[in-house]
Structures are given as structure tokens and as C-alpha cells.
Amino acid sequence: MGSEDESIEQAVASRRERLLALRAAQELSNAPEPEPEPKDNNDDEDEDEEQEGKGSSSNGSMKFRNYVPHDKHLQEGKLAPAVLPKFEDPVAAAPPPPEPEANDDPFLNIAPKKPNWDLRRDVQKKLDKLEKRTQKALYQLMVEQEKQNQLAEGDDTNGTAD
Numbered sequence: 001m002g003s004e005d006e007s008i009e010q011a012v013a014s015r016r017e018r019l020l021a022l023r024a025a026q027e028l029s030n031a032p033e034p035e036p037e038p039k040d041n042n043d044d045e046d047e048d049e050e051q052e053g054k055g056s057s058s059n060g061s062m063k064f065r066n067y068v069p070h071d072k073h074l075q076e077g078k079l080a081p082a083v084l085p086k087f088e089d090p091v092a093a094a095p096p097p098p099e100p101e102a103n104d105d106p107f108l109n110i111a112p113k114k115p116n117w118d119l120r121r122d123v124q125k126k127l128d129k130l131e132k133r134t135q136k137a138l139y140q141l142m143v144e145q146e147k148q149n150q151l152a153e154g155d156d157t158n159g160t161a162d
Helices: 002-030 045-059 117-160
Strands: none
Touching: none
């Protein structure tokens, strides 16, 4: 039994040592930091943010960039949203390339001038037939109108001769 009592006493002693070490570490982390010396107003904001980040890593406090904690103590660690640099479009800044000349290579300008040229080519025979029929129909209508006009004139002259 003596060995069991000794092992328990050793476990209690090692536990006490760990607890004391944890308390000492907690006291160091809760100790107020000495305030840094004031800087010139000409420093960039980026440098100030870098120093804040270095100070936060040394004291172990948490910084939140995208998360809003519910605990009021942790809300102090919330960082302001990052400022993105203005995007400059490299394509818009580049000058347009020079236009190629149409006479250089005929194979470069294969595209048709009108997008429906192939449809017109395929339908052209039917359109020609329709055009001939339309001309014939118009001629026949003209001839019929002339005949009616002559008949109307002839009736007028016949009626006045009585």
C-alpha cells in the first residue's frame, strides 16, 4: 500500500505544479501592456495595423475579421473590414490593336457581307419564277382594265348618238 500512497502523492504534487504554472501564465496574460510610444502622424495606416496585429499575437487575445462574437469582452477584438485596392482593368488600359487591311489576304475575309446571302442564293430560282408570273398577271390585269375602259367609252358614245 505504501507504493500506492506514494504514487498518489506524486500525482497531487505534479498537479499542484501545473496549476501554479497555469495561474502564473494567466496573470502574465492579464497584466496591462505598456503603451507604445506615440508615432508621427505621417505613418501609413497599414503600418499601424501591422503593429496592432503583432501586439495581439504577443498577448494571445483573439481578433475577429468575419465573425461577430456574442460575448462583449470578445467584441473588442473585432477588426474593421479590410479595404480592397481599386481594381484597374488591364484590358481597358491597353490600346486597341491596329486593324488589319482587307487587301492583304483574301482568306482572312471569308465571312459574307450579308448574313442571309446563302438563303437568297438557294431561293433565287423560285423568286425568278414568281417574278415572271407576277409580271404576266400584272400585264393581264392591265389588258382587262383597258378593255373595260374601251367598253365604257364605247357605251358612252353609243348612248349619246341616239
